[in-house]
Amino acid sequence: MADEKENRYDPAAIEQKWQERWAADPKLYAAEPATSSKPKYYVLEMLPYPSGQLHMGHVRNYAIGDALARQMWMRGYNVLHPMGWDAFGLPAENAALKNHTPPREWTLRNIADMKRQFERLGMGFDWATEVTTCLPDYYRWNQWFFLRMYERGLAYRKKSKVNWCPECATVLANEQVIDGCCWRHEDTKVEQRDLVQWFFRITAYAQELLDDLDKLDGWPEKVRTMQRNWIGRSEGTEVDFFLEEINQGIGNREQGTERQGSGIRDQGSEKQGTGEQGNKGAEKQGPRDQGTRGTAKTRIRVFTTRVDTIFGATSVQLAPEHPLVTEFCAADSALKHQIDGLIEEQRKAREAGDLGAIEKHGIPTGKFAINPYNGQEVPIWVANYVLMEYGTGAIMSVPAHDERDFEFANKYGIEIRRVIKPVEEFEGCETLPFISEDGVLVNSGEYDGMSCAEAQRRLQKAAETGGFGEAKVIFRLKDWGVSRQRYWGTPIPMINCERDGLVAVPDDQLPVLLPEKIEITQQGGSPLARVPEFVNTTCPKCGGPAKRETDTMDTFVDSSWYFYRYTDAKNAKAPFDPAIVKYWFPIDQYIGGVEHAILHLIYSRFWTKVMYDLGLVKNDEPVQRLFTQGMVIKDGAKMSKSKGNVVSPDDMVARYGADSARMYSLFAAPPDRDLDWQEDGVAGVSRFLGRVWRIVTRHSEMARGGAPRSGALDETGGNTNKGTQLLRKLHQTIAKVSLDFEGRWHFNTDVAAIMELVNEMQAADAQFAAGEIPAPVVRELLRSLVLLLAPFAPFLAAELWEELGGEGAVLRASWPKSDPGLAKEDEIEIPVQINGKLVTVVRVAAGADSKAIEVAALANEKVRERVAGKSVAKVIVVPGRAVNLVVK
RNA sequence: GCGGAAGUGGUGAAAUGGCAAACACACCAGCCUUAGGAGCUGGCGCCCAAAAGGCUUGCGGGUUCAAGUCCCGCCUUCCGCACCA
Numbered sequence: 001m002a003d004e005k006e007n008r009y010d011p012a013a014i015e016q017k018w019q020e021r022w023a024a025d026p027k028l029y030a031a032e033p034a035t036s037s038k039p040k041y042y043v044l045e046m047l048p049y050p051s052g053q054l055h056m057g058h059v060r061n062y063a064i065g066d067a068l069a070r071q072m073w074m075r076g077y078n079v080l081h082p083m084g085w086d087a088f089g090l091p092a093e094n095a096a097l098k099n100h101t102p103p104r105e106w107t108l109r110n111i112a113d114m115k116r117q118f119e120r121l122g123m124g125f126d127w128a129t130e131v132t133t134c135l136p137d138y139y140r141w142n143q144w145f146f147l148r149m150y151e152r153g154l155a156y157r158k159k160s161k162v163n164w165c166p167e168c169a170t171v172l173a174n175e176q177v178i179d180g181c182c183w184r185h186e187d188t189k190v191e192q193r194d195l196v197q198w199f200f201r202i203t204a205y206a207q208e209l210l211d212d213l214d215k216l217d218g219w220p221e222k223v224r225t226m227q228r229n230w231i232g233r234s235e236g237t238e239v240d241f242f243l244e245e246i247n248q249g250i251g252n253r254e255q256g257t258e259r260q261g262s263g264i265r266d267q268g269s270e271k272q273g274t275g276e277q278g279n280k281g282a283e284k285q286g287p288r289d290q291g292t293r294g295t296a297k298t299r300i301r302v303f304t305t306r307v308d309t310i311f312g313a314t315s316v317q318l319a320p321e322h323p324l325v326t327e328f329c330a331a332d333s334a335l336k337h338q339i340d341g342l343i344e345e346q347r348k349a350r351e352a353g354d355l356g357a358i359e360k361h362g363i364p365t366g367k368f369a370i371n372p373y374n375g376q377e378v379p380i381w382v383a384n385y386v387l388m389e390y391g392t393g394a395i396m397s398v399p400a401h402d403e404r405d406f407e408f409a410n411k412y413g414i415e416i417r418r419v420i421k422p423v424e425e426f427e428g429c430e431t432l433p434f435i436s437e438d439g440v441l442v443n444s445g446e447y448d449g450m451s452c453a454e455a456q457r458r459l460q461k462a463a464e465t466g467g468f469g470e471a472k473v474i475f476r477l478k479d480w481g482v483s484r485q486r487y488w489g490t491p492i493p494m495i496n497c498e499r500d501g502l503v504a505v506p507d508d509q510l511p512v513l514l515p516e517k518i519e520i521t522q523q524g525g526s527p528l529a530r531v532p533e534f535v536n537t538t539c540p541k542c543g544g545p546a547k548r549e550t551d552t553m554d555t556f557v558d559s560s561w562y563f564y565r566y567t568d569a570k571n572a573k574a575p576f577d578p579a580i581v582k583y584w585f586p587i588d589q590y591i592g593g594v595e596h597a598i599l600h601l602i603y604s605r606f607w608t609k610v611m612y613d614l615g616l617v618k619n620d621e622p623v624q625r626l627f628t629q630g631m632v633i634k635d636g637a638k639m640s641k642s643k644g645n646v647v648s649p650d651d652m653v654a655r656y657g658a659d660s661a662r663m664y665s666l667f668a669a670p671p672d673r674d675l676d677w678q679e680d681g682v683a684g685v686s687r688f689l690g691r692v693w694r695i696v697t698r699h700s701e702m703a704r705g706g707a708p709r710s711g712a713l714d715e716t717g718g719n720t721n722k723g724t725q726l727l728r729k730l731h732q733t734i735a736k737v738s739l740d741f742e743g744r745w746h747f748n749t750d751v752a753a754i755m756e757l758v759n760e761m762q763a764a765d766a767q768f769a770a771g772e773i774p775a776p777v778v779r780e781l782l783r784s785l786v787l788l789l790a791p792f793a794p795f796l797a798a799e800l801w802e803e804l805g806g807e808g809a810v811l812r813a814s815w816p817k818s819d820p821g822l823a824k825e826d827e828i829e830i831p832v833q834i835n836g837k838l839v840t841v842v843r844v845a846a847g848a849d850s851k852a853i854e855v856a857a858l859a860n861e862k863v864r865e866r867v868a869g870k871s872v873a874k875v876i877v878v879p880g881r882a883v884n885l886v887v888k
Numbered sequence: 889g890c891g892g893a894a895g896u897g898g899u900g901a902a903a904u905g906g907c908a909a910a911c912a913c914a915c916c917a918g919c920c921u922u923a924g925g926a927g928c929u930g931g932c933g934c935c936c937a938a939a940a941g942g943c944u945u946g947c948g949g950g951u952u953c954a955a956g957u958c959c960c961g962c963c964u965u966c967c968g969c970a971c972c973a
Contacts, residue, residue, distance in 0.1 A: 008926085222892055222968080229891070229969055236973080304973060317973090360971075385971040395973045403889095404971055476972060597968080655925080667912075668900055674966090676900060680913050683925065688912085690926085749902065752911035759911090762928095831907040836954045838907055876953045882906035884953050 009693035011657025015795040029124040031080040034583035038078035046592030047084045052110035056632040063662040067791040074815040082566035084131030096520040103488045129569040133558035140511030141575040143493040154201045164193040170484045199479040206475040218625030223597040232476025236305035239469035241369035303391035308455040311444035312419035313396035319388035372468040406433040482554045487527035489552030497539035497546040526550040560607035586624045594628035630674040659793035660686040667751040703782045704805040706775030723777040731823035733757045784816045833884040850877040
C-alpha cells in the first residue's frame with residue numbers, strides 16, 4: 001500500500017521541483033537573437049499593472065498566451081514571449097498616502113511579489129527582457145518620444161475643458177471617462193475644469209487609423225467596429241450663415257480673432273485642426289483659421305451632413321458655449337442668466353452620464369442669420385442639444401428632415417418646411433420628419449428636382465464658389481490629453497524660461513528624473529510643483545533661471561510602445577534598435593481583455609504610425625493578430641471585492657496546483673467567451689491530471705526501455721487490435737489539437753479530446769498491465785500524451801517527460817505529428833434518414849462510395865420495414881456523412 | 889435609438905448544413921478502501937410505471953433531401969457608442 005501512496009499525483013512537490021529547475025535555467029524561455037535562422041514568433045499578452053496580486057483574469061490571459069508560446073517552441077519557432085510591468089499610476093500614490101511607503105518601493109515590492117506568482121504558475125516568460133515602465137531607463141524614452149512629437153507639432157499645449165476625477169485629483173482623457181465616471185473609480189463622477197494641458201495630435205492620424213483598420217483582418221471585427229465608431233468619420237459640408245450685423249462686425253475682426261487666440265476658440269482649432277487628410281500637425285494652428293473667411297462676428301459656420309436640406313433650415317442653433325453666445329451675453333445680462341442655467345444643466349447631466357436623456361430646450365437670442373443660398377433670415381437660438389465639442393458648435397436646424405430639429409421646432413413653434421420628397425410616394429411618406437436621403441428636392445429654388453446626392457454636390461460647389469462654405473470631413477476622435485497632475489508618472493520634459501518661454505529639454509539632458517524624496521499629500525495640483533529642487537532649473541537656451549513642467553504623462557503613454565522595448569530592452573542609446581524591431585515586428589499574436597479595445601489599442605496604433613513616420617519602424621501597424629479573451633466571472637457576475645465573489649489564484653494553486661488552475665481556465669469555456677469559475681471544475685481537472693499521472697507512471701518502465709515504433713503496425717505484435725485502436729485515437733487527437741492551435745483556439749475542446757484519449761487508455765489498462773500492448777506502442781502513446789499536455793500543464797508534462805526518459809526539456813521536444821494513415825477509421829457509421837428523419841445507422845467501410853452506402857441503407861432491417869409498400873423517390877448520399885431516403 | 893455578441897440538459901459546455909447534448913461538473917446506484925477534497929464501474933435532456941414510441945437547441949415563419957447551424961421577423965440578456973448635426 002506504500003506503493004499506492006508513492007504513486008499519488010502530488011502537484012505541490014512536482015511544481016516546486018520544476019519551478020526551481022526552471023529558475024536555474026534562464027535560457028529556457030529566452031528568444032534567440034534576431035539573426036536566428038528559425039522562423040520568428042512574437043506572442044504577447046498585455047502587461048499587468050503591478051497591484052501586487054494576480055487575479056483570475058490574469059491567470060486566464062497568461063495561460064492562453066503561454067500555451068501558444070509553448071506549442072510554438074515545440075514546433076521549432078524562435079519565440080519571443082516577454083513580460084513587463086505597467087508600473088506608473090495612481091495606486092502607488094494612494095498606497096503611499098495610506099502606508100507611508102514611497103511609490104517606488106511599493107511598486108517594486110509588488111513587482112517582486114507578482115513575479116513570484118508568475119513563476120509559481122509556471123509561465124514561460126523571458127525575464128531577461130523584462131520592462132518596468134516606472135524605471136528611468138524606460139521612461140526616459142517616453143520623454144525622448146515626447147520631444148520628437150513636440151518637434152513635429154504632434155505634442156502641443158492648450159487650455160481646455162478637461163475631465164477631472166476628484167478621486168484621482170487629475171485629468172482624464174475622454175477615453176478614460178465611462179458613463180460620466182472615472183475608469184478607475186466607477187462611482188466617482190467626473191467634473192469639468194479648465195486647465196492648460198499637453199496633447200498628442202492623434203487626430204492628425206484619424207484618417208490613417210480608420211483606413212488601416214481594413215488591413216487588420218487578424219483582429220476581432222468587434223474591436224475594429226468599436227475603433228471605427230470611436231474615430232467617427234463624418235462627411236458633410238460647412239456653411240456660413242451671415243450675421244445681420246455684418247457691417248458692424250468687420251471693424252472688430254482682427255481684434256476679435258486675436259483675443260480669442262488661445263482661449264475657447266483654440267479648442268475649435270484643435271478639433272478641426274487636423275481633420276484634413278495628410279495634415280500631420282506640421283502646422284500647430286489648425287487650418288480652420290485659414291479656412292474660415294470672416295470671423296465669428298460676421299458669420300456663423302455650421303456643419304451639416306445634409307446640405308441638400310438647407311432650404312428647409314428655419315433656424316440656426318448654437319451650443320451654449322459657442323463664442324458668439326458669449327458675445328451676445330456680454331450685451332444682454334438677461335440672456336446670460338438663461339444661458340448660464342443651460343450650461344449648468346448640461347454640466348450636471350454630463351457628470352451624471354445621461355447627457356442624451358435631458359429634454360431638448362433652447363433660448364431665442366433675438367438675433368437673426370441669413371441663409372447664404374436664398375438670403376432668408378432665420379432666428380438664432382441657443383440649444384442644449386448642440387455640442388460645442390463636435391463640428392463647429394453650431395447647426396442649421398431643419399425640422400422637416402431631422403428628428404431632433406423636429407422635436408425642437410414643435411416644442412417652440414418654429415416653422416417646419418419640407419424640402420425633400422421621396423422618389424416614389426408610399427404610404428406614410430407624408431409623415432415628418434422625413435429622414436431618408438432617397439428623395440428629390442422641392443421648395444429649393446434652382447435645385448428643385450435634383451436627387452439628394454446630386455444636390456449635395458452642387459450646393460457644396462456653390463458654397464466654395466461663393467466663398468461661404470466647403471465640403472468637409474470631420475472626426476469624432478479628439479486629441480489625446482496626456483497631462484496628469486500626479487507624481488507617479490513620466491515627467492514631461494519641458495521647461496518654462498522667463499526669457500525664452502517654453503523650451504524643450506535637450507536629448508542629452510534626458511532623462512528628467514522623477515525626484516525620489518517627495519511627500520505625497522492629498523492637496524490638489526501637481527505634486528512635483530511642491531518640490532523646489534525639481535521645479536527650479538536653468539534654461540537650456542540662455543542658462544537663466546527657469547521652471548520645469550510639473551505635470552506627468554498619462555500612463556497609456558507607457559503602454560503605447562512597451563512591446564517594442566522588449567526586443568531590445570537593455571539599449572541605453574535608443575528606445576530600440578530598428579533592425580531588431582524589424583525582425584520581430586509586427587507582433588504575431590497579441591492577447592488581452594476587450595476592455596482595451598479603444599484606449600490602449602488605438603494609442604498603440606497611433607504611436608506606431610508616428611514611429612513609422614519618424615523612420616524608426618518599417619511596420620505601420622503593431623499587431624498582426626489580436627485576440628480578446630473573455631472575462632472570468634463567478635456566479636454570473638464579474639469578480640469583485642464588493643460582491644465578495646473573488647477567487648484567489650494563490651488559493652487555487654495551493655489547493656490544486658498551478659497545472660490544474662491553468663488547465664481549468666482553458667477547459668471551462670472557449671477563450672473568447674466569459675468563463676464561469678467553478679471550483680468543482682478545478683477539482684475535476686485535477687483528478688484528470690491524477691489519472692494521467694497514474695497511467696504514465698504505471699507503464700513508464702515499458703515505455704522507457706523501448707525503441708520508437710518503426711514502420712507498419714503489424715510489426716507491433718501482441719494485441720495488435722488494441723494497440724491499433726489506441727494509436728488511431730492518439731493520432732486523431734494529435735490532429736485535432738494541432739489544428740486548433742492554428743487559429744481556432746478552442747482549447748476547451750482540445751483538453752476534452754485529450755481526456756477522451758486518456759479515458760480510452762484507461763479502459764485498456766488491463767491490456768497494458770498484461771503486456772499485451774507492444775512496447776513501442778506504449779512508448780508512443782505515453783510520450784505523445786505528455787507532449788500534447790505540455791502547453792496546458794507544463795509542470796506535469798516536464799515531470800512525466802523525465803519519467804519517460806525523454807531527451808532534454810519537454811519544451812525542446814518536437815510537437816507530435818499526426819499520421820493520417822493511423823488516424824483513419826476502417827469502418828464508419830452512417831446515419832440513415834427517411835424524409836429527413838433519423839431512422840437508424842449503418843456501418844460501412846470508411847471509403848465506401850455512394851452506391852455502397854445506398855445499398856447498405858436499403859438493406860437495413862429498420863429501413864426495409866419503413867419503406868415497405870412505398871416507393872423510394874430519391875436517395876441522397878453524402879459519402880462519409882449521411883444518407884437520406886425520400887419516400888412516398 | 890445605432891452597432892456588435894449571445895440564448896442548447898440541474899451546471900460549464902460540444903456539434904466543416906448531415907446521429908443534438910462530446911468532454912467535464914453536480915447528482916444517483918454499486919464496488920473498493922490504511923476514510924481521501926482518493927480510486928474504480930455504471931446511470932443521468934424531457935414525456936411515459938417501463939418498454940415501444942414521442943418530444944427537444946429563446947419564439948414565429950422560410951430556404952433545403954436535411955437546420956442548433958443559412959435567411960426573414962420578434963423576444964430576452966450582455967457589451968460598446970449614444971442629442972455626433
